[in-house]
Amino acid sequence: MEENQKFLYKYLNNPSPTGFESSGQEIWLDYIKPYVDSWFTDTYGTAVGVINPDAKFKVVIEAHADEISWFVNYITEQGYIYVKRNGGSDFTIAPSKRVNLHTRKGMVKGVFGWPAIHVRKKEGEPSPNQENTFIDVGASSREEVENMGIHVGTVITFDDELLELNDKYYCGRALDNRIGGYMIAEVARRLHEEGFRPDFGLYVVNAVQEEVGLRGAEMIAHRIRPNVALVTDVTHDTTSPGYNKIVSGDLQCGKGPVLTYGPAIQYKLQQMIIDVAQRAEVPFQRAAASRATGTDTDAFAYSSEGVASALISLPLKYMHTTVEVVHKEDVENIIRLMAEFLKEIPANHDFRYIQEAKKL
Template identity: 70%
Template sequence: MDKKSAHFLKKYLNNASPTGFERSGQEIWLEYLKPYVNEYMTDTYGTVVGIINPKAEYKVVIEAHADEISWFVNYITDDGYIYVRRNGGSDHQIAPSKRVDIHTAKGIKKGIFGWPAIHVRNHNSEEKPTLKNIFVDVGCTSREEVEELGIHVGCVMTFDDELITLNDQYLTGRALDNRIGGYMIAEVARRISENKEKLPFGLYVVNAVQEEVGLRGAQMIAERIKPDVAIVTDVCHDTTSPMYDKKESGYQKAGEGPVLTYGPAVHNNLLNMLIEVADSTKVPFQRAAASRATGTDTDAFAYSNRGVASALISLPLKYMHTTVETVHKSDVENIIKLMHAFLIQLKSGYDFRYIK
């Protein structure tokens, strides 16, 4: 990772991009991507697409999602405390003692998830954090004082945490799910551009919104692009960290390479091509199986436009949907390498149908 990539990654990951409010993150991403694509487009809800060879008939997508989990202000008490509801799959159990940024028309306002001291909780039946009892303190003593800050029902809030490294091998922070994916697909476009490689098809580098609430951005943009092929990248669980059941969740470990998923939405011919490319380029990879759906934007692309050959390349991640999501740097590099190598060898018009 050179200085330019590292600067972009830090700026992009430290920026807040909650579901439904992705604009600022998308602007950062697009600013970095523009020099490496021929043109770009955006849709009504904020998905951004960089395009190489926009006039080509055969269309290939590489995709990640831009949004992060967050909270909404749901209720403000008379004495100035704020109760919340989820925006995406936010974890109420990690909230107490966390700092938050509340996004308002008057700028970001700071708050904290308060919690009673251990001294005063009933140790025989200790109350646990739930959506009914976690609350945010913004230093006010009345609803009116809170509202004077510009905070109202519907304001979105994100945890106040920034990117760090662990042992110079791991990246740790909030929202690696899945802005690290946005970083990886942008780096693929950069390599194609800087290597002056000519693609025989149109490449659509897609950073989709609203994945965390049901793959909504991918559904919208898939119908607009109508691609022939889609390679989606997202995160999956590192199941070797404590408290995972490998018999249920399988074996995936950070540092051992990208994870290639088998499942109904994943096209086997496309998956086999990815495996062949990984073998030929000596990219280590792992395997996973999905029951019914992958739960990623892969599903949205696969079942759009009368069916799109789609595959999923996942990045093993520890501690998903926390503020300390952790990935191995080598896996990030290997996903970029695999996507890049796949695109370079793909022929325009390749027919992935099972029966011809």
């Protein structure tokens, strides 16, 4: 297996729940360090690799590092554990799933329990929610649970790992958007191996806490104060069952990166990306956001005095489940598009819509 693929599996399989991303960030930094001049982290764990750090003009490429998860919220006298969401976790997919509880004593295995189907039919088929979804760690009392190192606030992740489908797709938990961290790291690696060094400062940013409101991006945007931000995240494949294309648009895995239009997207920057995609023959799709994009793009766009920002999304099936699916070609095409864009963007480019008239 190639080194980048080893990194992909190691990084994606490592738990990185929102607010507890540090172990994944260390894996990411270890991979990217040979391809950057310097690196730093902030108080909450956002990791940044920098090329040409002394340059005044700053360009960010960004993904977010955190995955949705759970917190222990209540432990019954009989040793059952009730949970609270950390990010957009979905109670409906939890029953019968295996989980890892992350304690200071080490990992504890557990399962989301659920009544048998014939019992549920007799009692009216309850829908999973916070009040009836529970974890069993094989304990028979609260004291036994606590002796394992589990307490209110212990963070919990699903234990599903990365696999491949039909040699065309990656499938697993937390592709949203930890595969973005892989893609931006790959951009840095390829630029390094091709001998390309930008005239501007390039900041490769793997931000924390996106799943609870773009918090890591907000913090790091104020620290870096970039001129340009190119953000990658995931978006829905709307051709899979359950989507209304009239509402959600027509997007499909395997047909290329998705470029989003909306108020937070700086359209001069967007057009530059489109021009690069067309010259490099990178297929792409288009989407529209009625207000905010709901991604870290918004945090960069509206930070400080405003940052020229754009979003390149990876089509994904089954978002916020343990079987998120993306097409390998889309992953490759986003890496290519970002790398080609960085080769073409001129340092000190003025993206303002309205510029002062030149003096005669």
